[in-house]
Amino acid sequence: MKPNVSAADGPSAITPSLWWVGRSAWGGLPPLTPSFDGNIFLLKGDRYDVLIDAGGGPSIKDLQHNIRLAGSTPERIREIWITHCHCDHFLGAGPWAAKYPRTICCLSKVGLTLLRRKDYRLTGLYLGPGALKLPKKLQPLEDGSVLRCPPFELRVEATPGHVPDGLCFRGQVDGLELLVTGDTVIGDQHIPGTGLQKGMIGWICGSWMSNMRSYRQSLARLAATRPDLLLPGHGLPQAGPAARSSLKNALRRVERLMAFPDFLNLGPYYSFSAFAPK
Numbered sequence: 607m608k609p610n611v612s613a614a615d616g617p618s619a620i621t622p623s624l625w626w627v628g629r630s631a632w633g634g635l636p637p638l639t640p641s642f643d644g645n646i647f648l649l650k651g652d653r654y655d656v657l658i659d660a661g662g663g664p665s666i667k668d669l670q671h672n673i674r675l676a677g678s679t680p681e682r683i684r685e686i687w688i689t690h691c692h693c694d695h696f697l698g699a700g701p702w703a704a705k706y707p708r709t710i711c712c713l714s715k716v717g718l719t720l721l722r723r724k725d726y727r728l729t730g731l732y733l734g735p736g737a738l739k740l741p742k743k744l745q746p747l748e749d750g751s752v753l754r755c756p757p758f759e760l761r762v763e764a765t766p767g768h769v770p771d772g773l774c775f776r777g778q779v780d781g782l783e784l785l786v787t788g789d790t791v792i793g794d795q796h797i798p799g800t801g802l803q804k805g806m807i808g809w810i811c812g813s814w815m816s817n818m819r820s821y822r823q824s825l826a827r828l829a830a831t832r833p834d835l836l837l838p839g840h841g842l843p844q845a846g847p848a849a850r851s852s853l854k855n856a857l858r859r860v861e862r863l864m865a866f867p868d869f870l871n872l873g874p875y876y877s878f879s880a881f882a883p884k
């Protein structure tokens with residue numbers, strides 16, 4: 607089947623089971639939810655549904671509305687799968703879990719370890735200790751973890767680089783090999799004023815511990831695969847050859863950046879090993 611990868615004025619079905627229910631105006635797209643949100647997708651299963659990323663909160667009103675327009679209900683959302691802890695993807699999970707406390711928030715073990723130490727660098731915000739109220743039900747993910755939304759099953763691929771807690775999710779949905787990339791690969795996107803940008807990647811910054819060597823490794827692993835549908839954390843989804851070209855172009859972009867030695871020594875936290883889980 608051919609997925610619908612265009613951005614409508616309201617929530618839209620990318621495939622019958624996969625809906626686009628939240629996004630800001632990033633890339634000049636018509637916004638679906640407040641300006642702080644990355645892409646939020648809804649995966650509709652047989653028994654329950656799942657949100658992929660939660661946006662930045664603090665309001666979940668538009669998101670609730672869009673979920674209903676997509677034929678689901680907030681009460682059907684059993685899990686939220688977080689691609690990484692950056693504020694525009696993760697912070698919405700807090701207000702959501704406060705309203706729907708049975709929701710399980712699944713996120714990187716690396717990210718969760720730092721959050722539990724009240725270290726909020728991976729959110730990208732300068733928050734003081736104790737500033738963040740985490741959802742009560744948290745499930746750590748690592749490379750190889752399996753996420754279930756029957757009949758669908760997605761596998762977690764750890765893809766550090768943009769951030770140390772970056773995750774991708776891969777599996778078959780509606781006959782397509784789906785790859786959710788978060789900000790690891792934003793891919794080929796048309797940006798108003800600048801035209802086609804090939805292989806866009808997540809912002810590189812020492813304060814959230816970006817690491818170019820890890821990034822290259824993660825992208826080389828992704829670029830060797832052939833997903834049918836790529837769902838990025840910002841901008842338009844990409845299907846077929848466009849998905850594959852986005853992965854390859856993201857790898858090229860990182861390799862070009864690595865030609866500048868300063869990028870290899872992002873301070874002051876360039877070495878994540880000091881902060882790895884003990």
Ligand SMILES: [Fe+2]
Pocket residue numbers: 690692768789808809
């Ligand atoms: Fe990010």
